Amino acid sequence: MLEIINLTVKFNTQSGELKACDKINLSIEKGKNLGLVGESGCGKSMTCLSILKLLPPEAQITWGQVLYNGKNLLTMDNKGLRRIRGNKISMIFQEPMSSLNPVLTIGEQMREAIIAHKGLSKSEADKEVISLLEKVKIDKPEARIYEYPHNLSGGMRQRVMIAMAISLKPDLLIADEPTTALDVTTQAQVLELLDELQREYKMSVLIVSHDFGVIARLADTIAVMYAGEIVEYASSETLFKHPAHPYTKALLSSLKQMQSKKDSLTVLKGNVCDLSNLPTGCRFEERCSFADESCKSGVNKLIEMDKGHYVRCFKCKI
Amino acid sequence: MQNIVEVKNLTKIFTISKGLFGQKKTEVRAVDDVDFEIKGGSSLGLVGESGSGKTTCGRLILNLIKPDRGEVLIKGIDVYNKDKREIKKVRRGAQIIFQDPYNSLNPRMSIKDILLEGVRIHKLYEKNNEDKRLGELLELVGLAKGDKDKYPHQFSGGQRQRVAIARALSVEPEFIVCDEAVSSLDMSIRAQILNLLKQLQRELNLSYLFISHDLPLVEYFCDRVAVMYQGKIVEIASANDIYSNPLHPYTKILLQAGLAPEPETRKLKIDVRRFEYKAPDADIPLRDYGKGHLAKV
Numbered sequence: 001m002l003e004i005i006n007l008t009v010k011f012n013t014q015s016g017e018l019k020a021c022d023k024i025n026l027s028i029e030k031g032k033n034l035g036l037v038g039e040s041g042c043g044k045s046m047t048c049l050s051i052l053k054l055l056p057p058e059a060q061i062t063w064g065q066v067l068y069n070g071k072n073l074l075t076m077d078n079k080g081l082r083r084i085r086g087n088k089i090s091m092i093f094q095e096p097m098s099s100l101n102p103v104l105t106i107g108e109q110m111r112e113a114i115i116a117h118k119g120l121s122k123s124e125a126d127k128e129v130i131s132l133l134e135k136v137k138i139d140k141p142e143a144r145i146y147e148y149p150h151n152l153s154g155g156m157r158q159r160v161m162i163a164m165a166i167s168l169k170p171d172l173l174i175a176d177e178p179t180t181a182l183d184v185t186t187q188a189q190v191l192e193l194l195d196e197l198q199r200e201y202k203m204s205v206l207i208v209s210h211d212f213g214v215i216a217r218l219a220d221t222i223a224v225m226y227a228g229e230i231v232e233y234a235s236s237e238t239l240f241k242h243p244a245h246p247y248t249k250a251l252l253s254s255l256k257q258m259q260s261k262k263d264s265l266t267v268l269k270g271n272v273c274d275l276s277n278l279p280t281g282c283r284f285e286e287r288c289s290f291a292d293e294s295c296k297s298g299v300n301k302l303i304e305m306d307k308g309h310y311v312r313c314f315k316c317k318i
Numbered sequence: 319m320q321n322i323v324e325v326k327n328l329t330k331i332f333t334i335s336k337g338l339f340g341q342k343k344t345e346v347r348a349v350d351d352v353d354f355e356i357k358g359g360s361s362l363g364l365v366g367e368s369g370s371g372k373t374t375c376g377r378l379i380l381n382l383i384k385p386d387r388g389e390v391l392i393k394g395i396d397v398y399n400k401d402k403r404e405i406k407k408v409r410r411g412a413q414i415i416f417q418d419p420y421n422s423l424n425p426r427m428s429i430k431d432i433l434l435e436g437v438r439i440h441k442l443y444e445k446n447n448e449d450k451r452l453g454e455l456l457e458l459v460g461l462a463k464g465d466k467d468k469y470p471h472q473f474s475g476g477q478r479q480r481v482a483i484a485r486a487l488s489v490e491p492e493f494i495v496c497d498e499a500v501s502s503l504d505m506s507i508r509a510q511i512l513n514l515l516k517q518l519q520r521e522l523n524l525s526y527l528f529i530s531h532d533l534p535l536v537e538y539f540c541d542r543v544a545v546m547y548q549g550k551i552v553e554i555a556s557a558n559d560i561y562s563n564p565l566h567p568y569t570k571i572l573l574q575a576g577l578a579p580e581p582e583t584r585k586l587k588i589d590v591r592r593f594e595y596k597a598p599d600a601d602i603p604l605r606d607y608g609k610g611h612l613a614k615v
Contacts, residue, residue, distance in 0.1 A: 040504055188577070215579075
C-alpha cells in the first residue's frame with residue numbers, strides 16, 4: 001500500500017551537509033503494522049515526516065519516492081497532498097500537549113478536519129466527534145468536547161490525538177513515539193487502544209519508537225535504523241528470536257542481561273558516527289565487536305539473509 | 319550494615335491556586351508520611367507514575383526543598399539542621415545526579431570548573447593537588463584528561479551524564495540520589511552509565527536512591543524497591559520480592575503494564591481496565607509481611 005523507495009533526506013547545517021536518511025526502502029502492506037526502531041538521531045522521525053512532506057525547512061528530500069497506492073507523494077502538488085494528509089494517512093506525535101491547540105476546545109479542533117474533508121454541518125460533526133471520543137474510551141464525551149487540552153491528563157490528550165487521527169478512517173496511521181511521554185500504565189492502555197482500532201478499521205500502523213517493548217507489542221515487521229540507514233529488517237518473530245546485525249544483537253542482549261540481573265551489561269563502545277562525515281564502508285564498524293579491516297571499505301548493502309530477513313553487515317554474508 | 323539514610327514521617331504539601339486570581343486554594347500532598355531507610359552500600363529504587371512524588375522525595379532528602387513535617391538523617395546528622403556547618407557536612411556526603419544532562423550543567427563553566435567547584439567550597443584539596451584530583455575524576459567516569467578545558471556543549475548526552483556523575487563524585491559522597499539519571503539516554507549509552515554506577519558502588523561503597531519510572535531498570539539496579547502512589551509508599555520490599563511476589567494491587571498493575579521486548583506480546587489480548595487503579599478511600603497502614611516486605615494491603 002505504501003512504499004518508500006530510496007528515500008534520502010539531507011540537512012543543511014553550519015558544519016555542512018548531513019544525511020539524516022540514506023536510501024531508505026520500506027513497504028507497508030494493508031492491515032499490517034511496521035515498527036521503526038532506533039536511537040535518537042538515527043533518522044526515524046525524518047523518515048516519517050518525509051512521507052507526508054512535513055519536513056522542517058532545513059531538510060531536503062534529495063532522492064527517492066514515496067508511493068501511496070502507486071502515486072508518488074513527493075511530487076504531488078499541495079492540493080493533492082491535502083487530500084491525503086489526515087484523510088488517507090494521518091499522524092500522531094510524541095508530545096500530545098504541544099500538538100494540540102491550547103486555545104481551542106477539544107470539540108473545535110476535532111471538528112475542523114471532519115468538516116474540511118467530509119463537508120458535514122457543525123452539529124453533525126459534533127455527533128461524530130462524540131462517537132469518536134467514545135471509541136477511544138474517554139468517558140463523558142458530551143462534556144469533554146467543551147474542555148481545553150490543559151484540562152485533560154497526558155493519557156487523555158494522547159487519546160484525543162488518536163481520535164483525531166482516526167476520524168477520517170485513514171489507511172495508514174503514523175505513530176511517532178506515541179507513548180514516550182506517558183506512564184507505563186497509560187502506555188499499556190494507549191497501545192492496547194491502537195491495536196484494537198487497527199484491527200477494527202483494518203488500517204496499517206507505522207509505529208516509531210526507541211523502545212523494543214513498544215515495538216514488540218504492535219509491530220508485525222520491524223526495521224532497525226542506525227545512523228540514517230536501515231541495518232536490519234525482519235518479521236517481529238525473527239528479529240527478536242534471531243537478530244543478525246551486531247547492533248540489534250547488542251541492544252537486545254543488554255535487555256536480556258537486565259532481566260537476568262547480570263552484574264555488568266554489554267556496552268557498545270564509542271558513539272554514533274558523525275552524519276556529516278560518514279565513514280566509508282560500515283557505519284557501525286567502530287563500535288562493532290565483530291568488525292575487522294575488511295569492514296572499513298566497500299559498499300555495505302542490505303542483504304537478504306533468509307526469506308524476508310535483511311541485514312546490512314559485511315560479516316553476515318551467507 | 320548501618321543505615322546511611324533514615325527518612326521518618328516525611329511530608330510535603332504544595333498549595334495550588336486555582337480559579338480567577340488564584341482565589342481557590344487546593345492542597346496536594348506530594349509526599350505523604352513517607353518512611354524508609356537505606357543501608358550503606360545498597361540501592362533503594364523509588365518507582366511510581368509521574369506526579370507520584372518520587373522527585374519531590376529525592377529533593378526533600380537533600381534539603382533542596384523544605385518539608386512540612388518529618389525528619390531525614392544522613393549518617394545520623396539531621397539534614398534540616400539550622401547549623402550551617404553541619405549542613406555543609408551533609409551536603410558533602412550526599413549528592414544528586416539529575417535527569418537531564420543538558421540542563422543540569424552550567425554552560426558557561428568549563429568541565430574543570432564544574433568538577434572542582436565543590437572541591438573548592440569544601441576545601442578538600444590543596445591548590446597544587448587539584449589537578450591530580452581532576453585527572454582521577456575524569457578517569458573514574460571514562461573521560462579523557464584533555465576534556466577538562468572543554469565546555470558542556472562540546473559533549474554528547476552520554477558524556478555529559480558522565481560529567482554530571484563526576485561532579486557528584488567530586489566531593490567524595492557516600493550517598494547519591496539518581497533522579498531518572500539514565501532516562502534521557504539512548505539504549506546503548508544507558509548500559510555504559512549503569513555499569514559505571516554499579517562499578518563505583520562496588521569500589522567506593524556508595525549508596526543510591528534510584529528514582530525511576532522504568533521497572534525493569536530498577537529491578538536490575540536496586541537491592542530494595544519502594545513503590546509510590548499519590549505521595550505514599552504503598553509497598554516496599556527487596557527487589558526480588560517486589561517482582562516475584564507483589565502484594566499491593568497497584569504494584570501488580572505496574573508490573574503487568576510493563577512491556578517485554580518479546581514478539582509474543584503481539585498476540586496477547588489485554589483488558590485495558592486492568593490498568594486502572596483507584597486508591598481506596600480509607601488509608602490502610604503499611605503492614606509487615608516478613609523479611610522486610612511491607613505493603614499497604
